Amino acid sequence: MANLKRRQVLAALAAGAAAIPALGLQAAQRPSMPVPPAGQSSSALAKNEDFWREVATYYDRTEGIVNLEHGYWGKMAKPVQQVYLDATRMVNAQNSYYGRKGYSADAKRSVQRIAQALGAHEDEIVLTRNASEAIHNLIRQYQGLSKGDAVLYADVDYPQFKTTMHWLEESRGVQARLINLPSRATQQDILDLYRQAFDANPNLKLILLTHVSNQHGLVIPVAAISAEARQRGIDVICDSAQSWGLLDYKIGDLGVDWAGFNLHKWIGSPVGIGVLYMRRGTLQKIAPYPGDTDPDHSKAAARIHTGTANFASVLAIPAALDFHASIGGTNKEARLRYLRRLWTDEAEKMPHIEVLGGSDEASRTGMGAFRLAGKSSAGEAKDLQQRLETEFGIFTVVRKGLASGHCVRITPQVFSSAKEIRTLTAAMEQLHTTPEMPP
Numbered sequence: 001m002a003n004l005k006r007r008q009v010l011a012a013l014a015a016g017a018a019a020i021p022a023l024g025l026q027a028a029q030r031p032s033m034p035v036p037p038a039g040q041s042s043s044a045l046a047k048n049e050d051f052w053r054e055v056a057t058y059y060d061r062t063e064g065i066v067n068l069e070h071g072y073w074g075k076m077a078k079p080v081q082q083v084y085l086d087a088t089r090m091v092n093a094q095n096s097y098y099g100r101k102g103y104s105a106d107a108k109r110s111v112q113r114i115a116q117a118l119g120a121h122e123d124e125i126v127l128t129r130n131a132s133e134a135i136h137n138l139i140r141q142y143q144g145l146s147k148g149d150a151v152l153y154a155d156v157d158y159p160q161f162k163t164t165m166h167w168l169e170e171s172r173g174v175q176a177r178l179i180n181l182p183s184r185a186t187q188q189d190i191l192d193l194y195r196q197a198f199d200a201n202p203n204l205k206l207i208l209l210t211h212v213s214n215q216h217g218l219v220i221p222v223a224a225i226s227a228e229a230r231q232r233g234i235d236v237i238c239d240s241a242q243s244w245g246l247l248d249y250k251i252g253d254l255g256v257d258w259a260g261f262n263l264h265k266w267i268g269s270p271v272g273i274g275v276l277y278m279r280r281g282t283l284q285k286i287a288p289y290p291g292d293t294d295p296d297h298s299k300a301a302a303r304i305h306t307g308t309a310n311f312a313s314v315l316a317i318p319a320a321l322d323f324h325a326s327i328g329g330t331n332k333e334a335r336l337r338y339l340r341r342l343w344t345d346e347a348e349k350m351p352h353i354e355v356l357g358g359s360d361e362a363s364r365t366g367m368g369a370f371r372l373a374g375k376s377s378a379g380e381a382k383d384l385q386q387r388l389e390t391e392f393g394i395f396t397v398v399r400k401g402l403a404s405g406h407c408v409r410i411t412p413q414v415f416s417s418a419k420e421i422r423t424l425t426a427a428m429e430q431l432h433t434t435p436e437m438p439p
């Protein structure tokens with residue numbers, strides 16, 4: 001009987017929107033999902049404030065500030081939050097009885113859903129706590145290096161991964177090469193720069209590629225660079241932590257063997273869900289987690305040893321994917337790009353503002369960044385972030401990894417409004433004045 005109840009709970013959780021008496025949810029409270037109006041193209045829908053206002057009702061609001069810092073992690077929509085809270089209660093009540101008897105089948109179901117959404121095979125997907133766990137393990141457990149080889153990373157990469165790539169120098173006796181990308185670039189510019197770096201470093205064995213930079217939302221042409229790398233016998237680790245859900249794509253579009261993803265950014269899962277992707281037939285070069293074994297090179301899961309993690313986050317994955325699908329990946333990407341264009345189109349007309357990142361739309365996302373022209377120091381970027389927050393009530397974040405200097409990142413979400421973006425552009429207009437000093 002207890003087992004039957006548990007199965008009912010889990011079936012409802014897997015369905016994405018539990019509404020069963022065992023969890024105390026009334027049918028009347030059953031959360032629904034947003035339904036885009038029929039027949040509207042993604043680009044037309046991107047400008048449909050009525051639809052996005054309705055989408056915003058599915059999220060709890062940040063109070064007290066216009067929050068344009070959504071690159072850190074994604075907010076769960078209310079239906080996802082409900083599933084997560086129900087799962088937390090169920091797991092807490094059932095404890096080890098559930099953990100030992102039911103969890104692995106449910107985790108497998110979540111993995112299947114991720115594989116389906118990414119267009120991967122189930123055995124190519126391993127759950128992690130975040131993208132950092134996936135990418136760090138890939139870099140540390142990579143076996144293809146000998147003394148005298150070189151590895152390559154870029155200024156636009158995630159700061160902690162740059163240090164791990166650099167660490168390979170002392171731990172493996174290789175040369176760590178850094179490529180600096182210009183503050184504005186097209187897909188072609190970026191590909192050309194990587195080709196030049198490959199030509200200049202014939203001993204390259206491994207590169208880190210960041211699909212979407214956490215600094216300024218720049219899109220790296222991963223598929224084109226990986227194809228070039230493959231021809232030259234260079235392996236690629238792809239950091240897709242920031243890209244899945246911000247951009248709409250399948251794993252095959254990236255053309256990479258190994259990647260790390262987050263679901264807790266743009267897919268809207270609870271915090272604590274990342275993914276390691278390893279293409280079938282490519283496991284040989286990434287050693288199992290220290291002490292684990294995989295003699296046939298067939299178990300991607302042997303590359304990660306997470307230990308006890310948040311069961312409820314894993315159980316809420318299908319609900320997050322369902323909610324994401326209800327908006328539609330293409331619609332989400334189009335809306336986020338539209339919101340970014342609303343401020344970058346204005347900012348590019350302002351001589352006192354320098355917009356950073358892609359200079360063609362293919363190199364851009366919903367995430368962007370700017371600085372005051374000529375003001376790229378840490379202190380200047382910090383002052384800018386502070387002014388936006390205290391003078392104009394807009395929350396943003398300083399990013400400090402680019403070779404061109406520090407900047408402030410702007411990241412709206414699907415629940416951000418065009419009006420909020422206009423608050424930002426109005427503030428930007430005022431930024432050419434120096435702040436009034438208190439008497």
Ligand SMILES: Cc1ncc(COP(=O)(O)O)c(C=O)c1O
Pocket residue numbers: 071072130131132133157158210212213214239241242262274
């Ligand atoms: C490009 C990129 N890589 C990696 C990460 C690390 O993600 P997490 O902290 O979820 O592991 C982030 C987080 O912001 C990121 O933007």
